[in-house]
Ligand SMILES: Cc1ncc(C[n+]2csc(CCOP(=O)(O)OP(=O)(O)O)c2C)c(N)n1
């Protein structure tokens with residue numbers, strides 16, 4: 001907990017009387033507890049008033065949850081342990097050191113709101129200096145990130161060099177701190193235990209015996225839905241009791257003393273490295289869910305009165321009086337003090353300056369490191385393999401595939417940066433590492449073998465398999481990256497990325513912006529994407545990159561050849577933003593675009609397209625597996641018709657290279673956008689719209705698109721060929737446009 005604020009006279013009065021303690025809490029600490037509980041309730045009340053006066057725009061209370069909050073606050077240490085508190089944790093957050101004034105700054109949407117700079121609703125905590133990690137509104141996303149945070153602490157304990165600052169890449173801007181016996185706290189409501197992410201988090205915490213304490217604050221309702229609808233049998237403790245390695249507590253969370261005792265046992269268990277803990281605290285919700293809800297519509301008076309009898313504030317008052325810790329007069333005095341401080345805080349918050357619209361786009365991406373800059377533009381250094389082989393009279397060394405160069409790049413980056421961790425489904429050589437050590441097996445290393453040999457080279461703490469849980473992969477990686485590690489995780493098939501969508505849309509790319517740059521999570525998600533596989537069918541062939549280029553804060557990369565893949569992957573790893581790295585399965589081992597390894601420093605900056613072939617009659621803008629198909633079509637067109645196509649490979653989709661597109665279209669006056677995804681609403685729609693908008697005076701023909709049919713990819717090769725854009729389709733599209 002943070003430093004005490006209670007009037008020292010009151011403390012002395014209490015402790016003078018006798019040294020009796022309550023589960024180890026002194027009488028002064030209990031006064032302290034009451035002060036934080038009462039302050040928390042009064043901030044809620046003041047916010048409610050301000051909302052009614054239309055001086056703030058939203059309110060969600062911590063009322064009824066104060067006792068478990070202060071109990072946790074006594075057991076955990078700000079700026080030492082790590083916190084993923086949910087919106088009802090006001091009392092805990094106050095106790096960790098946030099002030100009512102700071103909370104009110106968020107309520108009014110002030111520029112100086114330390115949690116979000118006016119970007120998030122009230123009670124969306126983020127206090128960098130206290131290790132309270134930026135929180136959001138989706139129920140449950142915090143839990144997997146908390147697991148990742150706990151994993152980061154464990155990793156850092158045994159990788160002492162990983163926290164070193166290094167200039168020239170993201171590490172320059174990412175402080176890494178950890179404590180050997182730190183604990184991660186995460187809280188959630190009873191309803192949130194229904195989210196799949198909760199179960200994924202429990203799973204990994206249990207399997208990996210992580211030092212994380214889950215606190216379920218069970219107020220029996222999720223807005224209007226009662227607990228028996230969410231949880232079989234209505235009691236989450238019973239349901240989770242079979243998880244191995246956990247310490248379990250089920251408590252009356254309206255009683256700070258017994259809550260403290262339980263929290264202490266739970267936190268001690270985690271701190272000792274025995275595994276995770278699960279604290280199920282029964283609490284009440286005396287106010288409606290939020291100010292947008294009226295609980296009288298679904299809860300009868302009799303139920304609300306039953307809750308009121310357990311209100312932690314009045315219970316605590318009565319307890320203090322009964323135990324002779326405070327009398328009524330001193331309680332009044334304490335409350336008056338809180339009221340006075342609150343008034344000052346409210347007055348100040350109402351005068352606070354608002355953020356100005358010119359700041360809106362700040363911190364979507366790293367303000368420190370620009371992946372489009374020349375810092376990320378280096379020359380390839382090819383080994384003199386061909387010459388050396390020829391000189392020795394050996395067979396020439398063949399250029400490598402995209403798969404081989406991605407593997408080599410990962411290997412060199414892992415050597416260079418101990419913060420890099422690789423995990424995902426099947427990415428390890430063998431989870432039962434004994435088999436590897438005894439050389440009983442060769443090892444798998446990914447279903448496409450992209451990570452082959454990395455576990456053997458760097459150990460099972462740095463390269464490991466995850467459960468089949470895509471939200472878990474991205475959510476855990478996000479938590480690790482928040483701590484300063486650099487996870488390079490794999491989603492096995494693009495077709496199976498969707499369970500991670502909440503993390504990918506509402507969390508990972510938003511963390512920097514929503515916390516006003518107080519937190520960030522730069523990491524890399526490698527994804528095998530695309531069709532042209534002959535038999536890949538619906539669930540192994542999808543594209544869908546435009547879903548992700550529509551997300552501010554997420555870089556999207558889609559290389560078409562081995563050399564670019566190596567250079568772009570290195571940029572993705574070293575940069576300070578989250579990157580979705582799309583690897584086309586068909587290109588992994590294609591003859592097209594093979595290359596020798598360009599060396600351990602080769603980087604391609606983001607946002608720089610490549611002109612694959614220059615031409616004067618027509619611009620074709622494309623990327624990924626369409627590049628070789630478009631090239632084939634363009635060459636045929638020149639051969640047969642003398643039409644010269646300028647072929648642009650975008651290489652990165654966000655950011656994309658508008659200058660190269662604009663210069664080319666200004667020269668050729670005709671533009672065709674080609675992509676493998678289905679035509680409507682695809683990535684090319686945006687490019688085509690921009691060309692039509694910005695380059696209209698240069699155009700001699702309409703902007704055309706060639707893409708897949710608006711349907712899924714079918715298994716039968718005849719159908720697949722018809723569905724996906726082929727060289728012939730591209731040829732026809734180019735010819736028609738050139739002749740328009
Ligand atoms: C993923 C998601 N779905 C729905 C919501 C809307 N919502 C906000 S809070 C809430 C109920 C949460 O209930 P519970 O977990 O019991 O927490 P409580 O508010 O009762 O403390 C819902 C449905 C949301 N924020 N996120």
Ligand SMILES: [Mg+2]
Nearest residue numbers: 189190221222
């Ligand atoms: Mg609830």
